[in-house]
Amino acid sequence: xxxxxxxxxxxxxxxxxxxxxxxxxxxxxxxxxxxxxxxxxxxxxxxxxxxxxxxxxxxxxxxxxxxxxxxxxxxxxxxxxxxxxxxxxxxxxxxxxxxxxxxxxxxxxxxxxxxxxxxxxxxxxxxxxxxxxxxxxxxxxxxxxxxxxxxxxxxxxxxxxxxxxxxxxxxxxxxxxxxxxxxxxxxxxxxxxxxxxxxxxxxxxxxxxxxxxxxxxxxxxxxxxx
Amino acid sequence: xxxxxxxxxxxxxxxxxxxxxxxxxxxxxxxxxxxxxxxxxxxxxxxxxxxxxxxxxxxxxxxxxxxxxxxxxxxxxxxxxxxxxxxxxxxxxxxxxxxxxxxxxxxxxxxxxxxxxxxxxxxxxxxxxxxxxxxxxxxxxxxxxxxxxxxxxxxxxxxxxxxxxxxxxxxxxxxxxxxxx
Numbered sequence: 178x179x180x181x182x183x184x185x186x187x188x189x190x191x192x193x194x195x196x197x198x199x200x201x202x203x204x205x206x207x208x209x210x211x212x213x214x215x216x217x218x219x220x221x222x223x224x225x226x227x228x229x230x231x232x233x234x235x236x237x238x239x240x241x242x243x244x245x246x247x248x249x250x251x252x253x254x255x256x257x258x259x260x261x262x263x264x265x266x267x268x269x270x271x272x273x274x275x276x277x278x279x280x281x282x283x284x285x286x287x288x289x290x291x292x293x294x295x296x297x298x299x300x301x302x303x304x305x306x307x308x309x310x311x312x313x314x315x316x317x318x319x320x321x322x323x324x325x326x327x328x329x330x331x332x333x334x335x336x337x338x339x340x341x342x343x344x345x346x347x348x349x350x351x352x353x354x355x356x357x358x359x360x361x362x363x364x365x366x367x368x369x370x371x372x373x374x375x376x377x378x379x380x381x382x383x384x385x386x387x388x389x390x391x392x393x394x395x396x397x398x399x400x401x402x403x
Numbered sequence: 404x405x406x407x408x409x410x411x412x413x414x415x416x417x418x419x420x421x422x423x424x425x426x427x428x429x430x431x432x433x434x435x436x437x438x439x440x441x442x443x444x445x446x447x448x449x450x451x452x453x454x455x456x457x458x459x460x461x462x463x464x465x466x467x468x469x470x471x472x473x474x475x476x477x478x479x480x481x482x483x484x485x486x487x488x489x490x491x492x493x494x495x496x497x498x499x500x501x502x503x504x505x506x507x508x509x510x511x512x513x514x515x516x517x518x519x520x521x522x523x524x525x526x527x528x529x530x531x532x533x534x535x536x537x538x539x540x541x542x543x544x545x546x547x548x549x550x551x552x553x554x555x556x557x558x559x560x561x562x563x564x565x566x567x568x569x570x571x572x573x574x575x576x577x578x579x580x581x582x583x584x
Contacts, residue, residue, distance in 0.1 A: 188557070191564030195539060223564075225581040226571045232517040235540040238524055238532070241429035248428075248442055249420050252449045256413060259454070325443065357480040369454065371447060373440070373481065 186213070190220050194227040259329075259369065304382060304395040306332070315384065315393045321376040328356060328382060330368045332393070335361035341384050341392060343370055348380040348399075411456025416449055423467050424449075426522065427474050433518040434478045434511060444481055448474040468578050479511060516579075523573035531566035534559050 186209045192198050193206045210217045306315030315332040328343070335341060339361045344353040356370040372379075383394035411419070424445055431441035451473050452459070459469050524532055537548045538559065549556040 188561030188564045191562075191567045192538075192545070192560045194567065195563065197538060197545065197560075197563070222571060223567045226567050226574065229516055229520045229574075230535075230539055232513060233520040233524060233540075234517065235536055237433070237521050238536075241425055241522070241525070242432050242438065242441075244420070244424040244428045244442075244445065248424070248446055249417070252416065252420065252446050252453075253413065255446070255450050256416065256453050259450070355480065355483050357476070367454075369450065370480070371443075 186210075186216055187219060190216065190223055191227075194220055194223045195230075301327075301329075302397070304397055306330075306382070306384070306393040306395040308334075308393040309391060313393060315395075317382050317395055319376065319379070319382070319397060322371070325371045325373050326376045326379060327369070327371040330370070330384070331365065332368070332384070333365045335366065335384075335392065337361050337363050340387055343368070343382070343384050345372055345374050345379045345397075346381040346383065347374065348378050351380070353383075411452055411459055413453070415456065416453050419452065419466055419470065420449055423470055426467075427470060429522065430471070430515065430518045431474065431478055433521070434514045435482060440481060444474060444477045447477045451477070471578065475515065479508065482511060519574055519577050519579055520570070522577065523570045526573045527566055527569040531562055531569055534562040535566045535570075538563060 186206055189198060189202060189206055193203065198206065210220060301318045301320035304317045304319060306317055308315060313332070313334040315330060318329040320327040320329075326345070330343065340358055341361060342358050343356040345356060346352070347354055354372060354374045356372045359366070359368050377399070379397045381394055381396045384392045386392050427445045427448065428441055431444040432438055435441050435444065448470060452470055459466065524535065533552075534548060537543045537551075538545060545556050545559045549559045552559070
């Protein structure tokens with residue numbers, strides 16, 4: 178039984194796509210590929226893999242970082258907190274009732290502690306979001322974490338399927354620091370985002386449409402020194 | 404409203420964390436170059452996964468792919484907010500400069516690809532990884548590698564071939580698809 182040309186050429190295809198063959202071998206492989214659709218397809222599949230290799234850092238091939246048990250515990254405690262927060266939100270059944278004419282863009286800021294249930298983490302600051310058009314309602318709750326600022330937004334009346342961006346305006350610079358994006362849905366929408374921007378650098382929080390126009394905004398009061 | 408979580412309740416999150424958090428943390432560290440921030444990104448991803456668990460449809464794709472899609476958004480948001488972008492992997496001056504000239508988002512995409520290929524190289528067999536490391540990354544002649552390993556030069560070449568095939572499979576398992584890129 179004689180070996181087929183494929184049997185000789187195919188094992189060379191790795192070195193071929195890496196450009197590692199000497200000129201004679203490379204010419205022989207090219208000549209074979211001209212007449213062999215199977216090997217041609219094989220080379221076509223390997224070429225993009227070879228093209229990705231320069232991106233890899235061989236020094237990073239050691240054991241990947243291990244996630245800690247504490248990470249999972251924190252995820253579960255956030256889930257538990259959020260579950261309780263939603264129960265409270267349903268009880269309050271309040272969303273900042275705004276959305277009056279844009280000319281009456283009175284910024285309503287409510288800072289307060291809501292009724293806490295025992296053993297629950299402290300609630301954040303509630304910021305009513307003033308909408309630029311009628312029918313849009315929104316409220317943000319801002320929490321200060323050691324490493325970040327965490328925001329929960331409850332909103333309704335936004336256009337279904339539209340993408341919206343949430344941002345903080347930085348105190349002092351007035352620059353917008355993005356928190357993330359979400360897509361409008363029918364009915365109420367609950368979003369939780371976080372930003373590495375420290376709480377005391379946040380001047381306001383807002384939501385913009387795809388064209389960058391502000392859909393709703395709320396001014397965040399300066400934190401009270403403890 | 405993403406409140407129903409019939410498909411990914413707390414025990415589902417525990418299982419998903421056990422199965423995928425390691426990989427996810429690897430990607431986040433690779434992208435953000437900051438272990439603490441990477442941990443936050445992974446935690447945020449699992450919280451969002453729980454929150455929007457009802458949107459996960461196993462018929463449309465794997466849980467792993469869905470988690471990575473969320474993580475990618477979280478990493479982008481964090482990187483944008485902190486103006487952190489991955490450093491080019493390549494130590495080649497020209498390649499590194501080319502990577503630096505990319506937009507921040509494109510650099511993050513490159514970091515994702517870099518992490519995928521590094522993860523792929525971790526997954527393929529030791530024999531295969533070794534020949535790729537020696538011949539490609541260390542640029543050593545095949546004959547020299549063959550002598551060191553005590554195998555024929557032709558075997559080194561065929562191992563390189565099977566290594567790239569295995570790498571392609573590993574990349575595909577991670578959701579990479581050259582037809583869509």
